[in-house]
Amino acid sequence: MSLCRVSCPPTTSLVRHVTIFCQKLRQLGFLIGPEQTIDSLRAMEITGVANVTDVKEALRLVLCSSPDEQKLFDELFEVHFRSNSWSSLDPISIEPPSEDNLLAMGRKQKPVDSASPAEKRKTPTVKSPFSQELYGIDTGIPSEMDLLEGRDAGSSFLTSILHRDAATRARIPVDDLDMAMEAAKLLLNRAKRETSRRLEMGMRGRQLDFRRTLRINRQGGSEIFKLAWKSPKPKPIRFVLFCDGSRSMSGFAERFLQFAYALTCCSAHVEVFLFSTHVKRVTAKLYRTKRHELQALSVQGAEWGGGTRIGESLATFIQLEGRNMLEKNTVIMIGSDGLETGSVEVLQQSMKIIHSRSASVIWLNPLLAMPGYEPTARGMQAALPYIDTFSHAHDARSYKKMAAAFRCRR
Amino acid sequence: MSAIDAAFANHGYVTDGSTATALRLMISLQKPLLIEGPAGVGKTEIAKALAQVLQTRLIRLQCYEGLDVHSALYEWNYQKQLLHLKLSENDGRSLRQKEADLFDQTFLLRRPLLEALTDQVSSPVLLIDEIDRADEAFEAYLLETLAEFQVTIPELGTVVAQHRPYIVLTSNRTRELSDALRRRCLYQWISYPDIEKEMQILQAKIPDINKALAEQISQMMEQIRCLPLVKTPGIAESLDWAIALMTLHQGVLDTETMQETLGCILKDRDDWELVLHEMKHGEFLKNTLSAGNVER
Structure with a gap:
């Protein structure tokens, strides 16, 4: 068991540090409330603070709620608890987390390795700081503003993340949002609805609803004279949207995201992915955004800008x-110009699978709006046989047109 | 920490550091544990092993689309209620008495959630399997149970657990679970094991397996999982495969045996073809197999 290598300033307590850490994570979108902060302290009480790996694992369990968050957590933990900015005694220098790790999503998770080579190189020089002040009460917690502006020691890294995002943000236009909403509603209506296995109450149906029958007839004594029925509930159609975020798509992609946002407002069964060189899920972000916050919404990620590897992303x-997501009630929507820089075979293979396992495939290509355009690009040609609706859509109105013409293949 | 490892190892479950921490915190903090990961990596198995280690009952709720509160929590035995009404029609009791009788515990059918909360003897392990298969509406029913360890039945009132169950939820990420649910749980991600862990699992689950075969299978699976497959095989498939090979009395894995038993690990025709292609033309699968061919 290794000695504790967590470094803290000698004047502050562990509680304060964990609280600040939780606040920082919350700002980055982690689901952390006061309850989680308390739980993380209780967890540390249980695991003890003698071994930094135990502490890290305990905090990760309490504070994370998805694999992506876990990856980000691992790096932030290193920076926050091992940073030399709090201790002039500690000569450890921190390498910033790799961008890959910070932003790459949807990749296979790395095995959790507590002692990476980089860590092993760092020699512990600080004695355990958790001597007396382990659970000291401390109210000197910096405000959110302090944290945002980097006034608190150690938060400079976080602010740099926040600022770096700003460089790769895509803003969703707010004009014509009502029109986009209409288009989204229209598309939802046009999509054929399957029935689910969940039953719905009603006065007609196939199956007797005992519960309600008894309730209805209780007022009339024990005589049953009215029957309540159950019938299958219509199953919502599911949309999976892929937005090409490469440079060639600027202008179109924002509009596509606006439509994606409109769809998320109308239906709870929408998944949105961004891709360029690799693919990233942005569903949660769109769902969390309220309408009045749209102006400030930005979709971050390494996927914004750069080349296009459609095939690999789809694969x-x-x-x-x-x-899980490709079902017979799934409508796939891809917004891309089809200028594939990766392997065309992979694209064809992926499109074949997507076509065979979905209700319909819509491909929106901004180039199609140009007079005289023929889909002759290699990538587009490979994908063409597997597309049901091939269209262009550059503004909210044309999305509505596209939705009006949409028909499910099955 | 090692005590948990050892206890689980005794019951044939190989834990790693983070899983052991997860189990320990789950027991001490009395919070539900949400386990996510690809199919077939032993998520469900954790709950089973936990029940064995704690020597308690395992109550399992398999989620599916359309699962509703009456199949998961409680249901009244309507047929019996109707019969009771008919039989007591003319016994001259007041309406109030009749109604009190009608919604008595004797007419209550306990479904898994209620069963877990009303255990009189000890804390059971409640496994809510594949929660992502149930619809969002069902998640909301669960919140009360997960946070407060209680359920509210309109006719009976609130049932509070005497012995708090250890709740394990598993999910394959078919859909995103709600934030409310995630917030109430500890979160653990289990991914495919590395070669060493897989070997340990094979040896723990199948004590008769020889070490060379276990090693070969683990190496093979590691390489197969790197291929772009439609359905990536999990540990469950490795175990099936190992048992199949042992039934065929194969001490080592060679090209021929592998072709014959490919159905144990690959459940899709395209995957099958891809792996056969890799075996013929690819580098890594060939190397592992050639070792087997030479030994033979």
Whole structure:
């Protein structure tokens, strides 16, 4: 068991540090409330603070709620608890987390390795700081503003993350949002609805609803004279949207995201992915955004800008989520110009799988709006046989047109 | 920490550091544990092993689309209620008495959630399997149970657990679970094991297996999982495969045996073809197999 290598300033307590850490994570979108902060302290009480790996694992369990968050957590933990900015005695220098790790999503999770080579190189020079002040009460917690502006020691890294995002943000336009909403509603209506296995109450149906029958007839004594029925509930159609975030798509992609946002407002069964060189899920972000916050909404990620590897991105999607998201009631919508820089064979293979396992495939290509455009690009040609609706859509009105013409293949 | 490892190892479950911490915290903090990961990596098995280690009952709720509160929590035995009404029609008791009788515990059918909360003897392990298969509406029913260890039945009132169950939820990430649910749980991600862990699991689950075969299978699976497959095989498939090979009395894995037993690990025709192609033309699968061929 290694000695504790967590470094804290000698004047502050562990409680304060954990609280600040939780606040920082919350700012980055982690689901952390006061309850989680308390739980993380209780967890540390249980695991003890003698071994930094135990502490890290305990905090990760309490504070994270998805694999992506876990990856980010691992790096932030290192920076926060091992940073030399709090201790002039500690000569440890921190390498900033790799961008890959910070932003790559949907990749296979790395095995949790508590002692990476980089860590092993660092020699512990600080004695355990948790001597007396382990559970000291401390009210000197910095405000959110302090944290945001980097006034608190050690938060400079976080602010740099926040600022770096700003460089790769895509803003969703707010104009014509009502029109986009209409288009989304129209598309939802046009999509054929399957029935689910869940039953719905009603006065007609196939199956007797005993519970309600008894309730209705209780007022009349024990005589049953009215029957309540159950029938299958219509199953919502599911949409999976892929937005090409490469440079060639600027202008179109924002509009596509606006439509994606409109769809998320109208239906609870929408998944949105961004791709360029690899694919990233942004569903949660869109769902969390209220309408008045749209102006400030930005979709961060390494996927914004750069080349396009449509085939590989789709293949990754199929491998990771395909089993679950590709169902017979799934409508796939891809917004891309089809200028593939990766392998065309992979694209064709992926499109074949997507076509065979979905209700319909819509491909929106901004180039199609140009007079005289023929889909002759290699990538587009490979994908074409597997597309049901091939259209362009550059503004909210044309999305509505597209939705009006949409028909499910099955 | 090692005590948990050892206890689980005794019951044939190989834990790693983070899983052991997860189990320990789950027991001490009395919070539900949400386990996510690909199919077939032993998520469900954790709950089973936990029940064995704690020597308590395992109550399992398999989620599916359309699962509603009456199949998960409680249901009244309507047929019996109707019969009771008919039989007591003319016994001259007041309406109030009749109604009190009608919603008595004797007419209550306990479904898994209620069963877990009303255990009189000890804390059971409640496994809520594949929660992502149930619809969002059902998640909301669960929140009360997960946070407060109680359920509210309109006719009976609130039932509070005497012995708090150890709740394990598993999910394959078919859909995103709600934030409310995630917030109430500890979160653990289990991914495919590395070669060493897989070997340990094979040896723990199948004590008769020889070490060379276990090693070969683990190496093979590691490489197969790197391929872009439609359905990536999990540990469950490795175990099936190992048992199949042992039934065929194969001490080592060679090309021929592998082709014959490929059905144990690959459940899709395209995957099958891809792996056969890799075996013929690819580098890594060939190397592991050639070792087997030479030994033979």
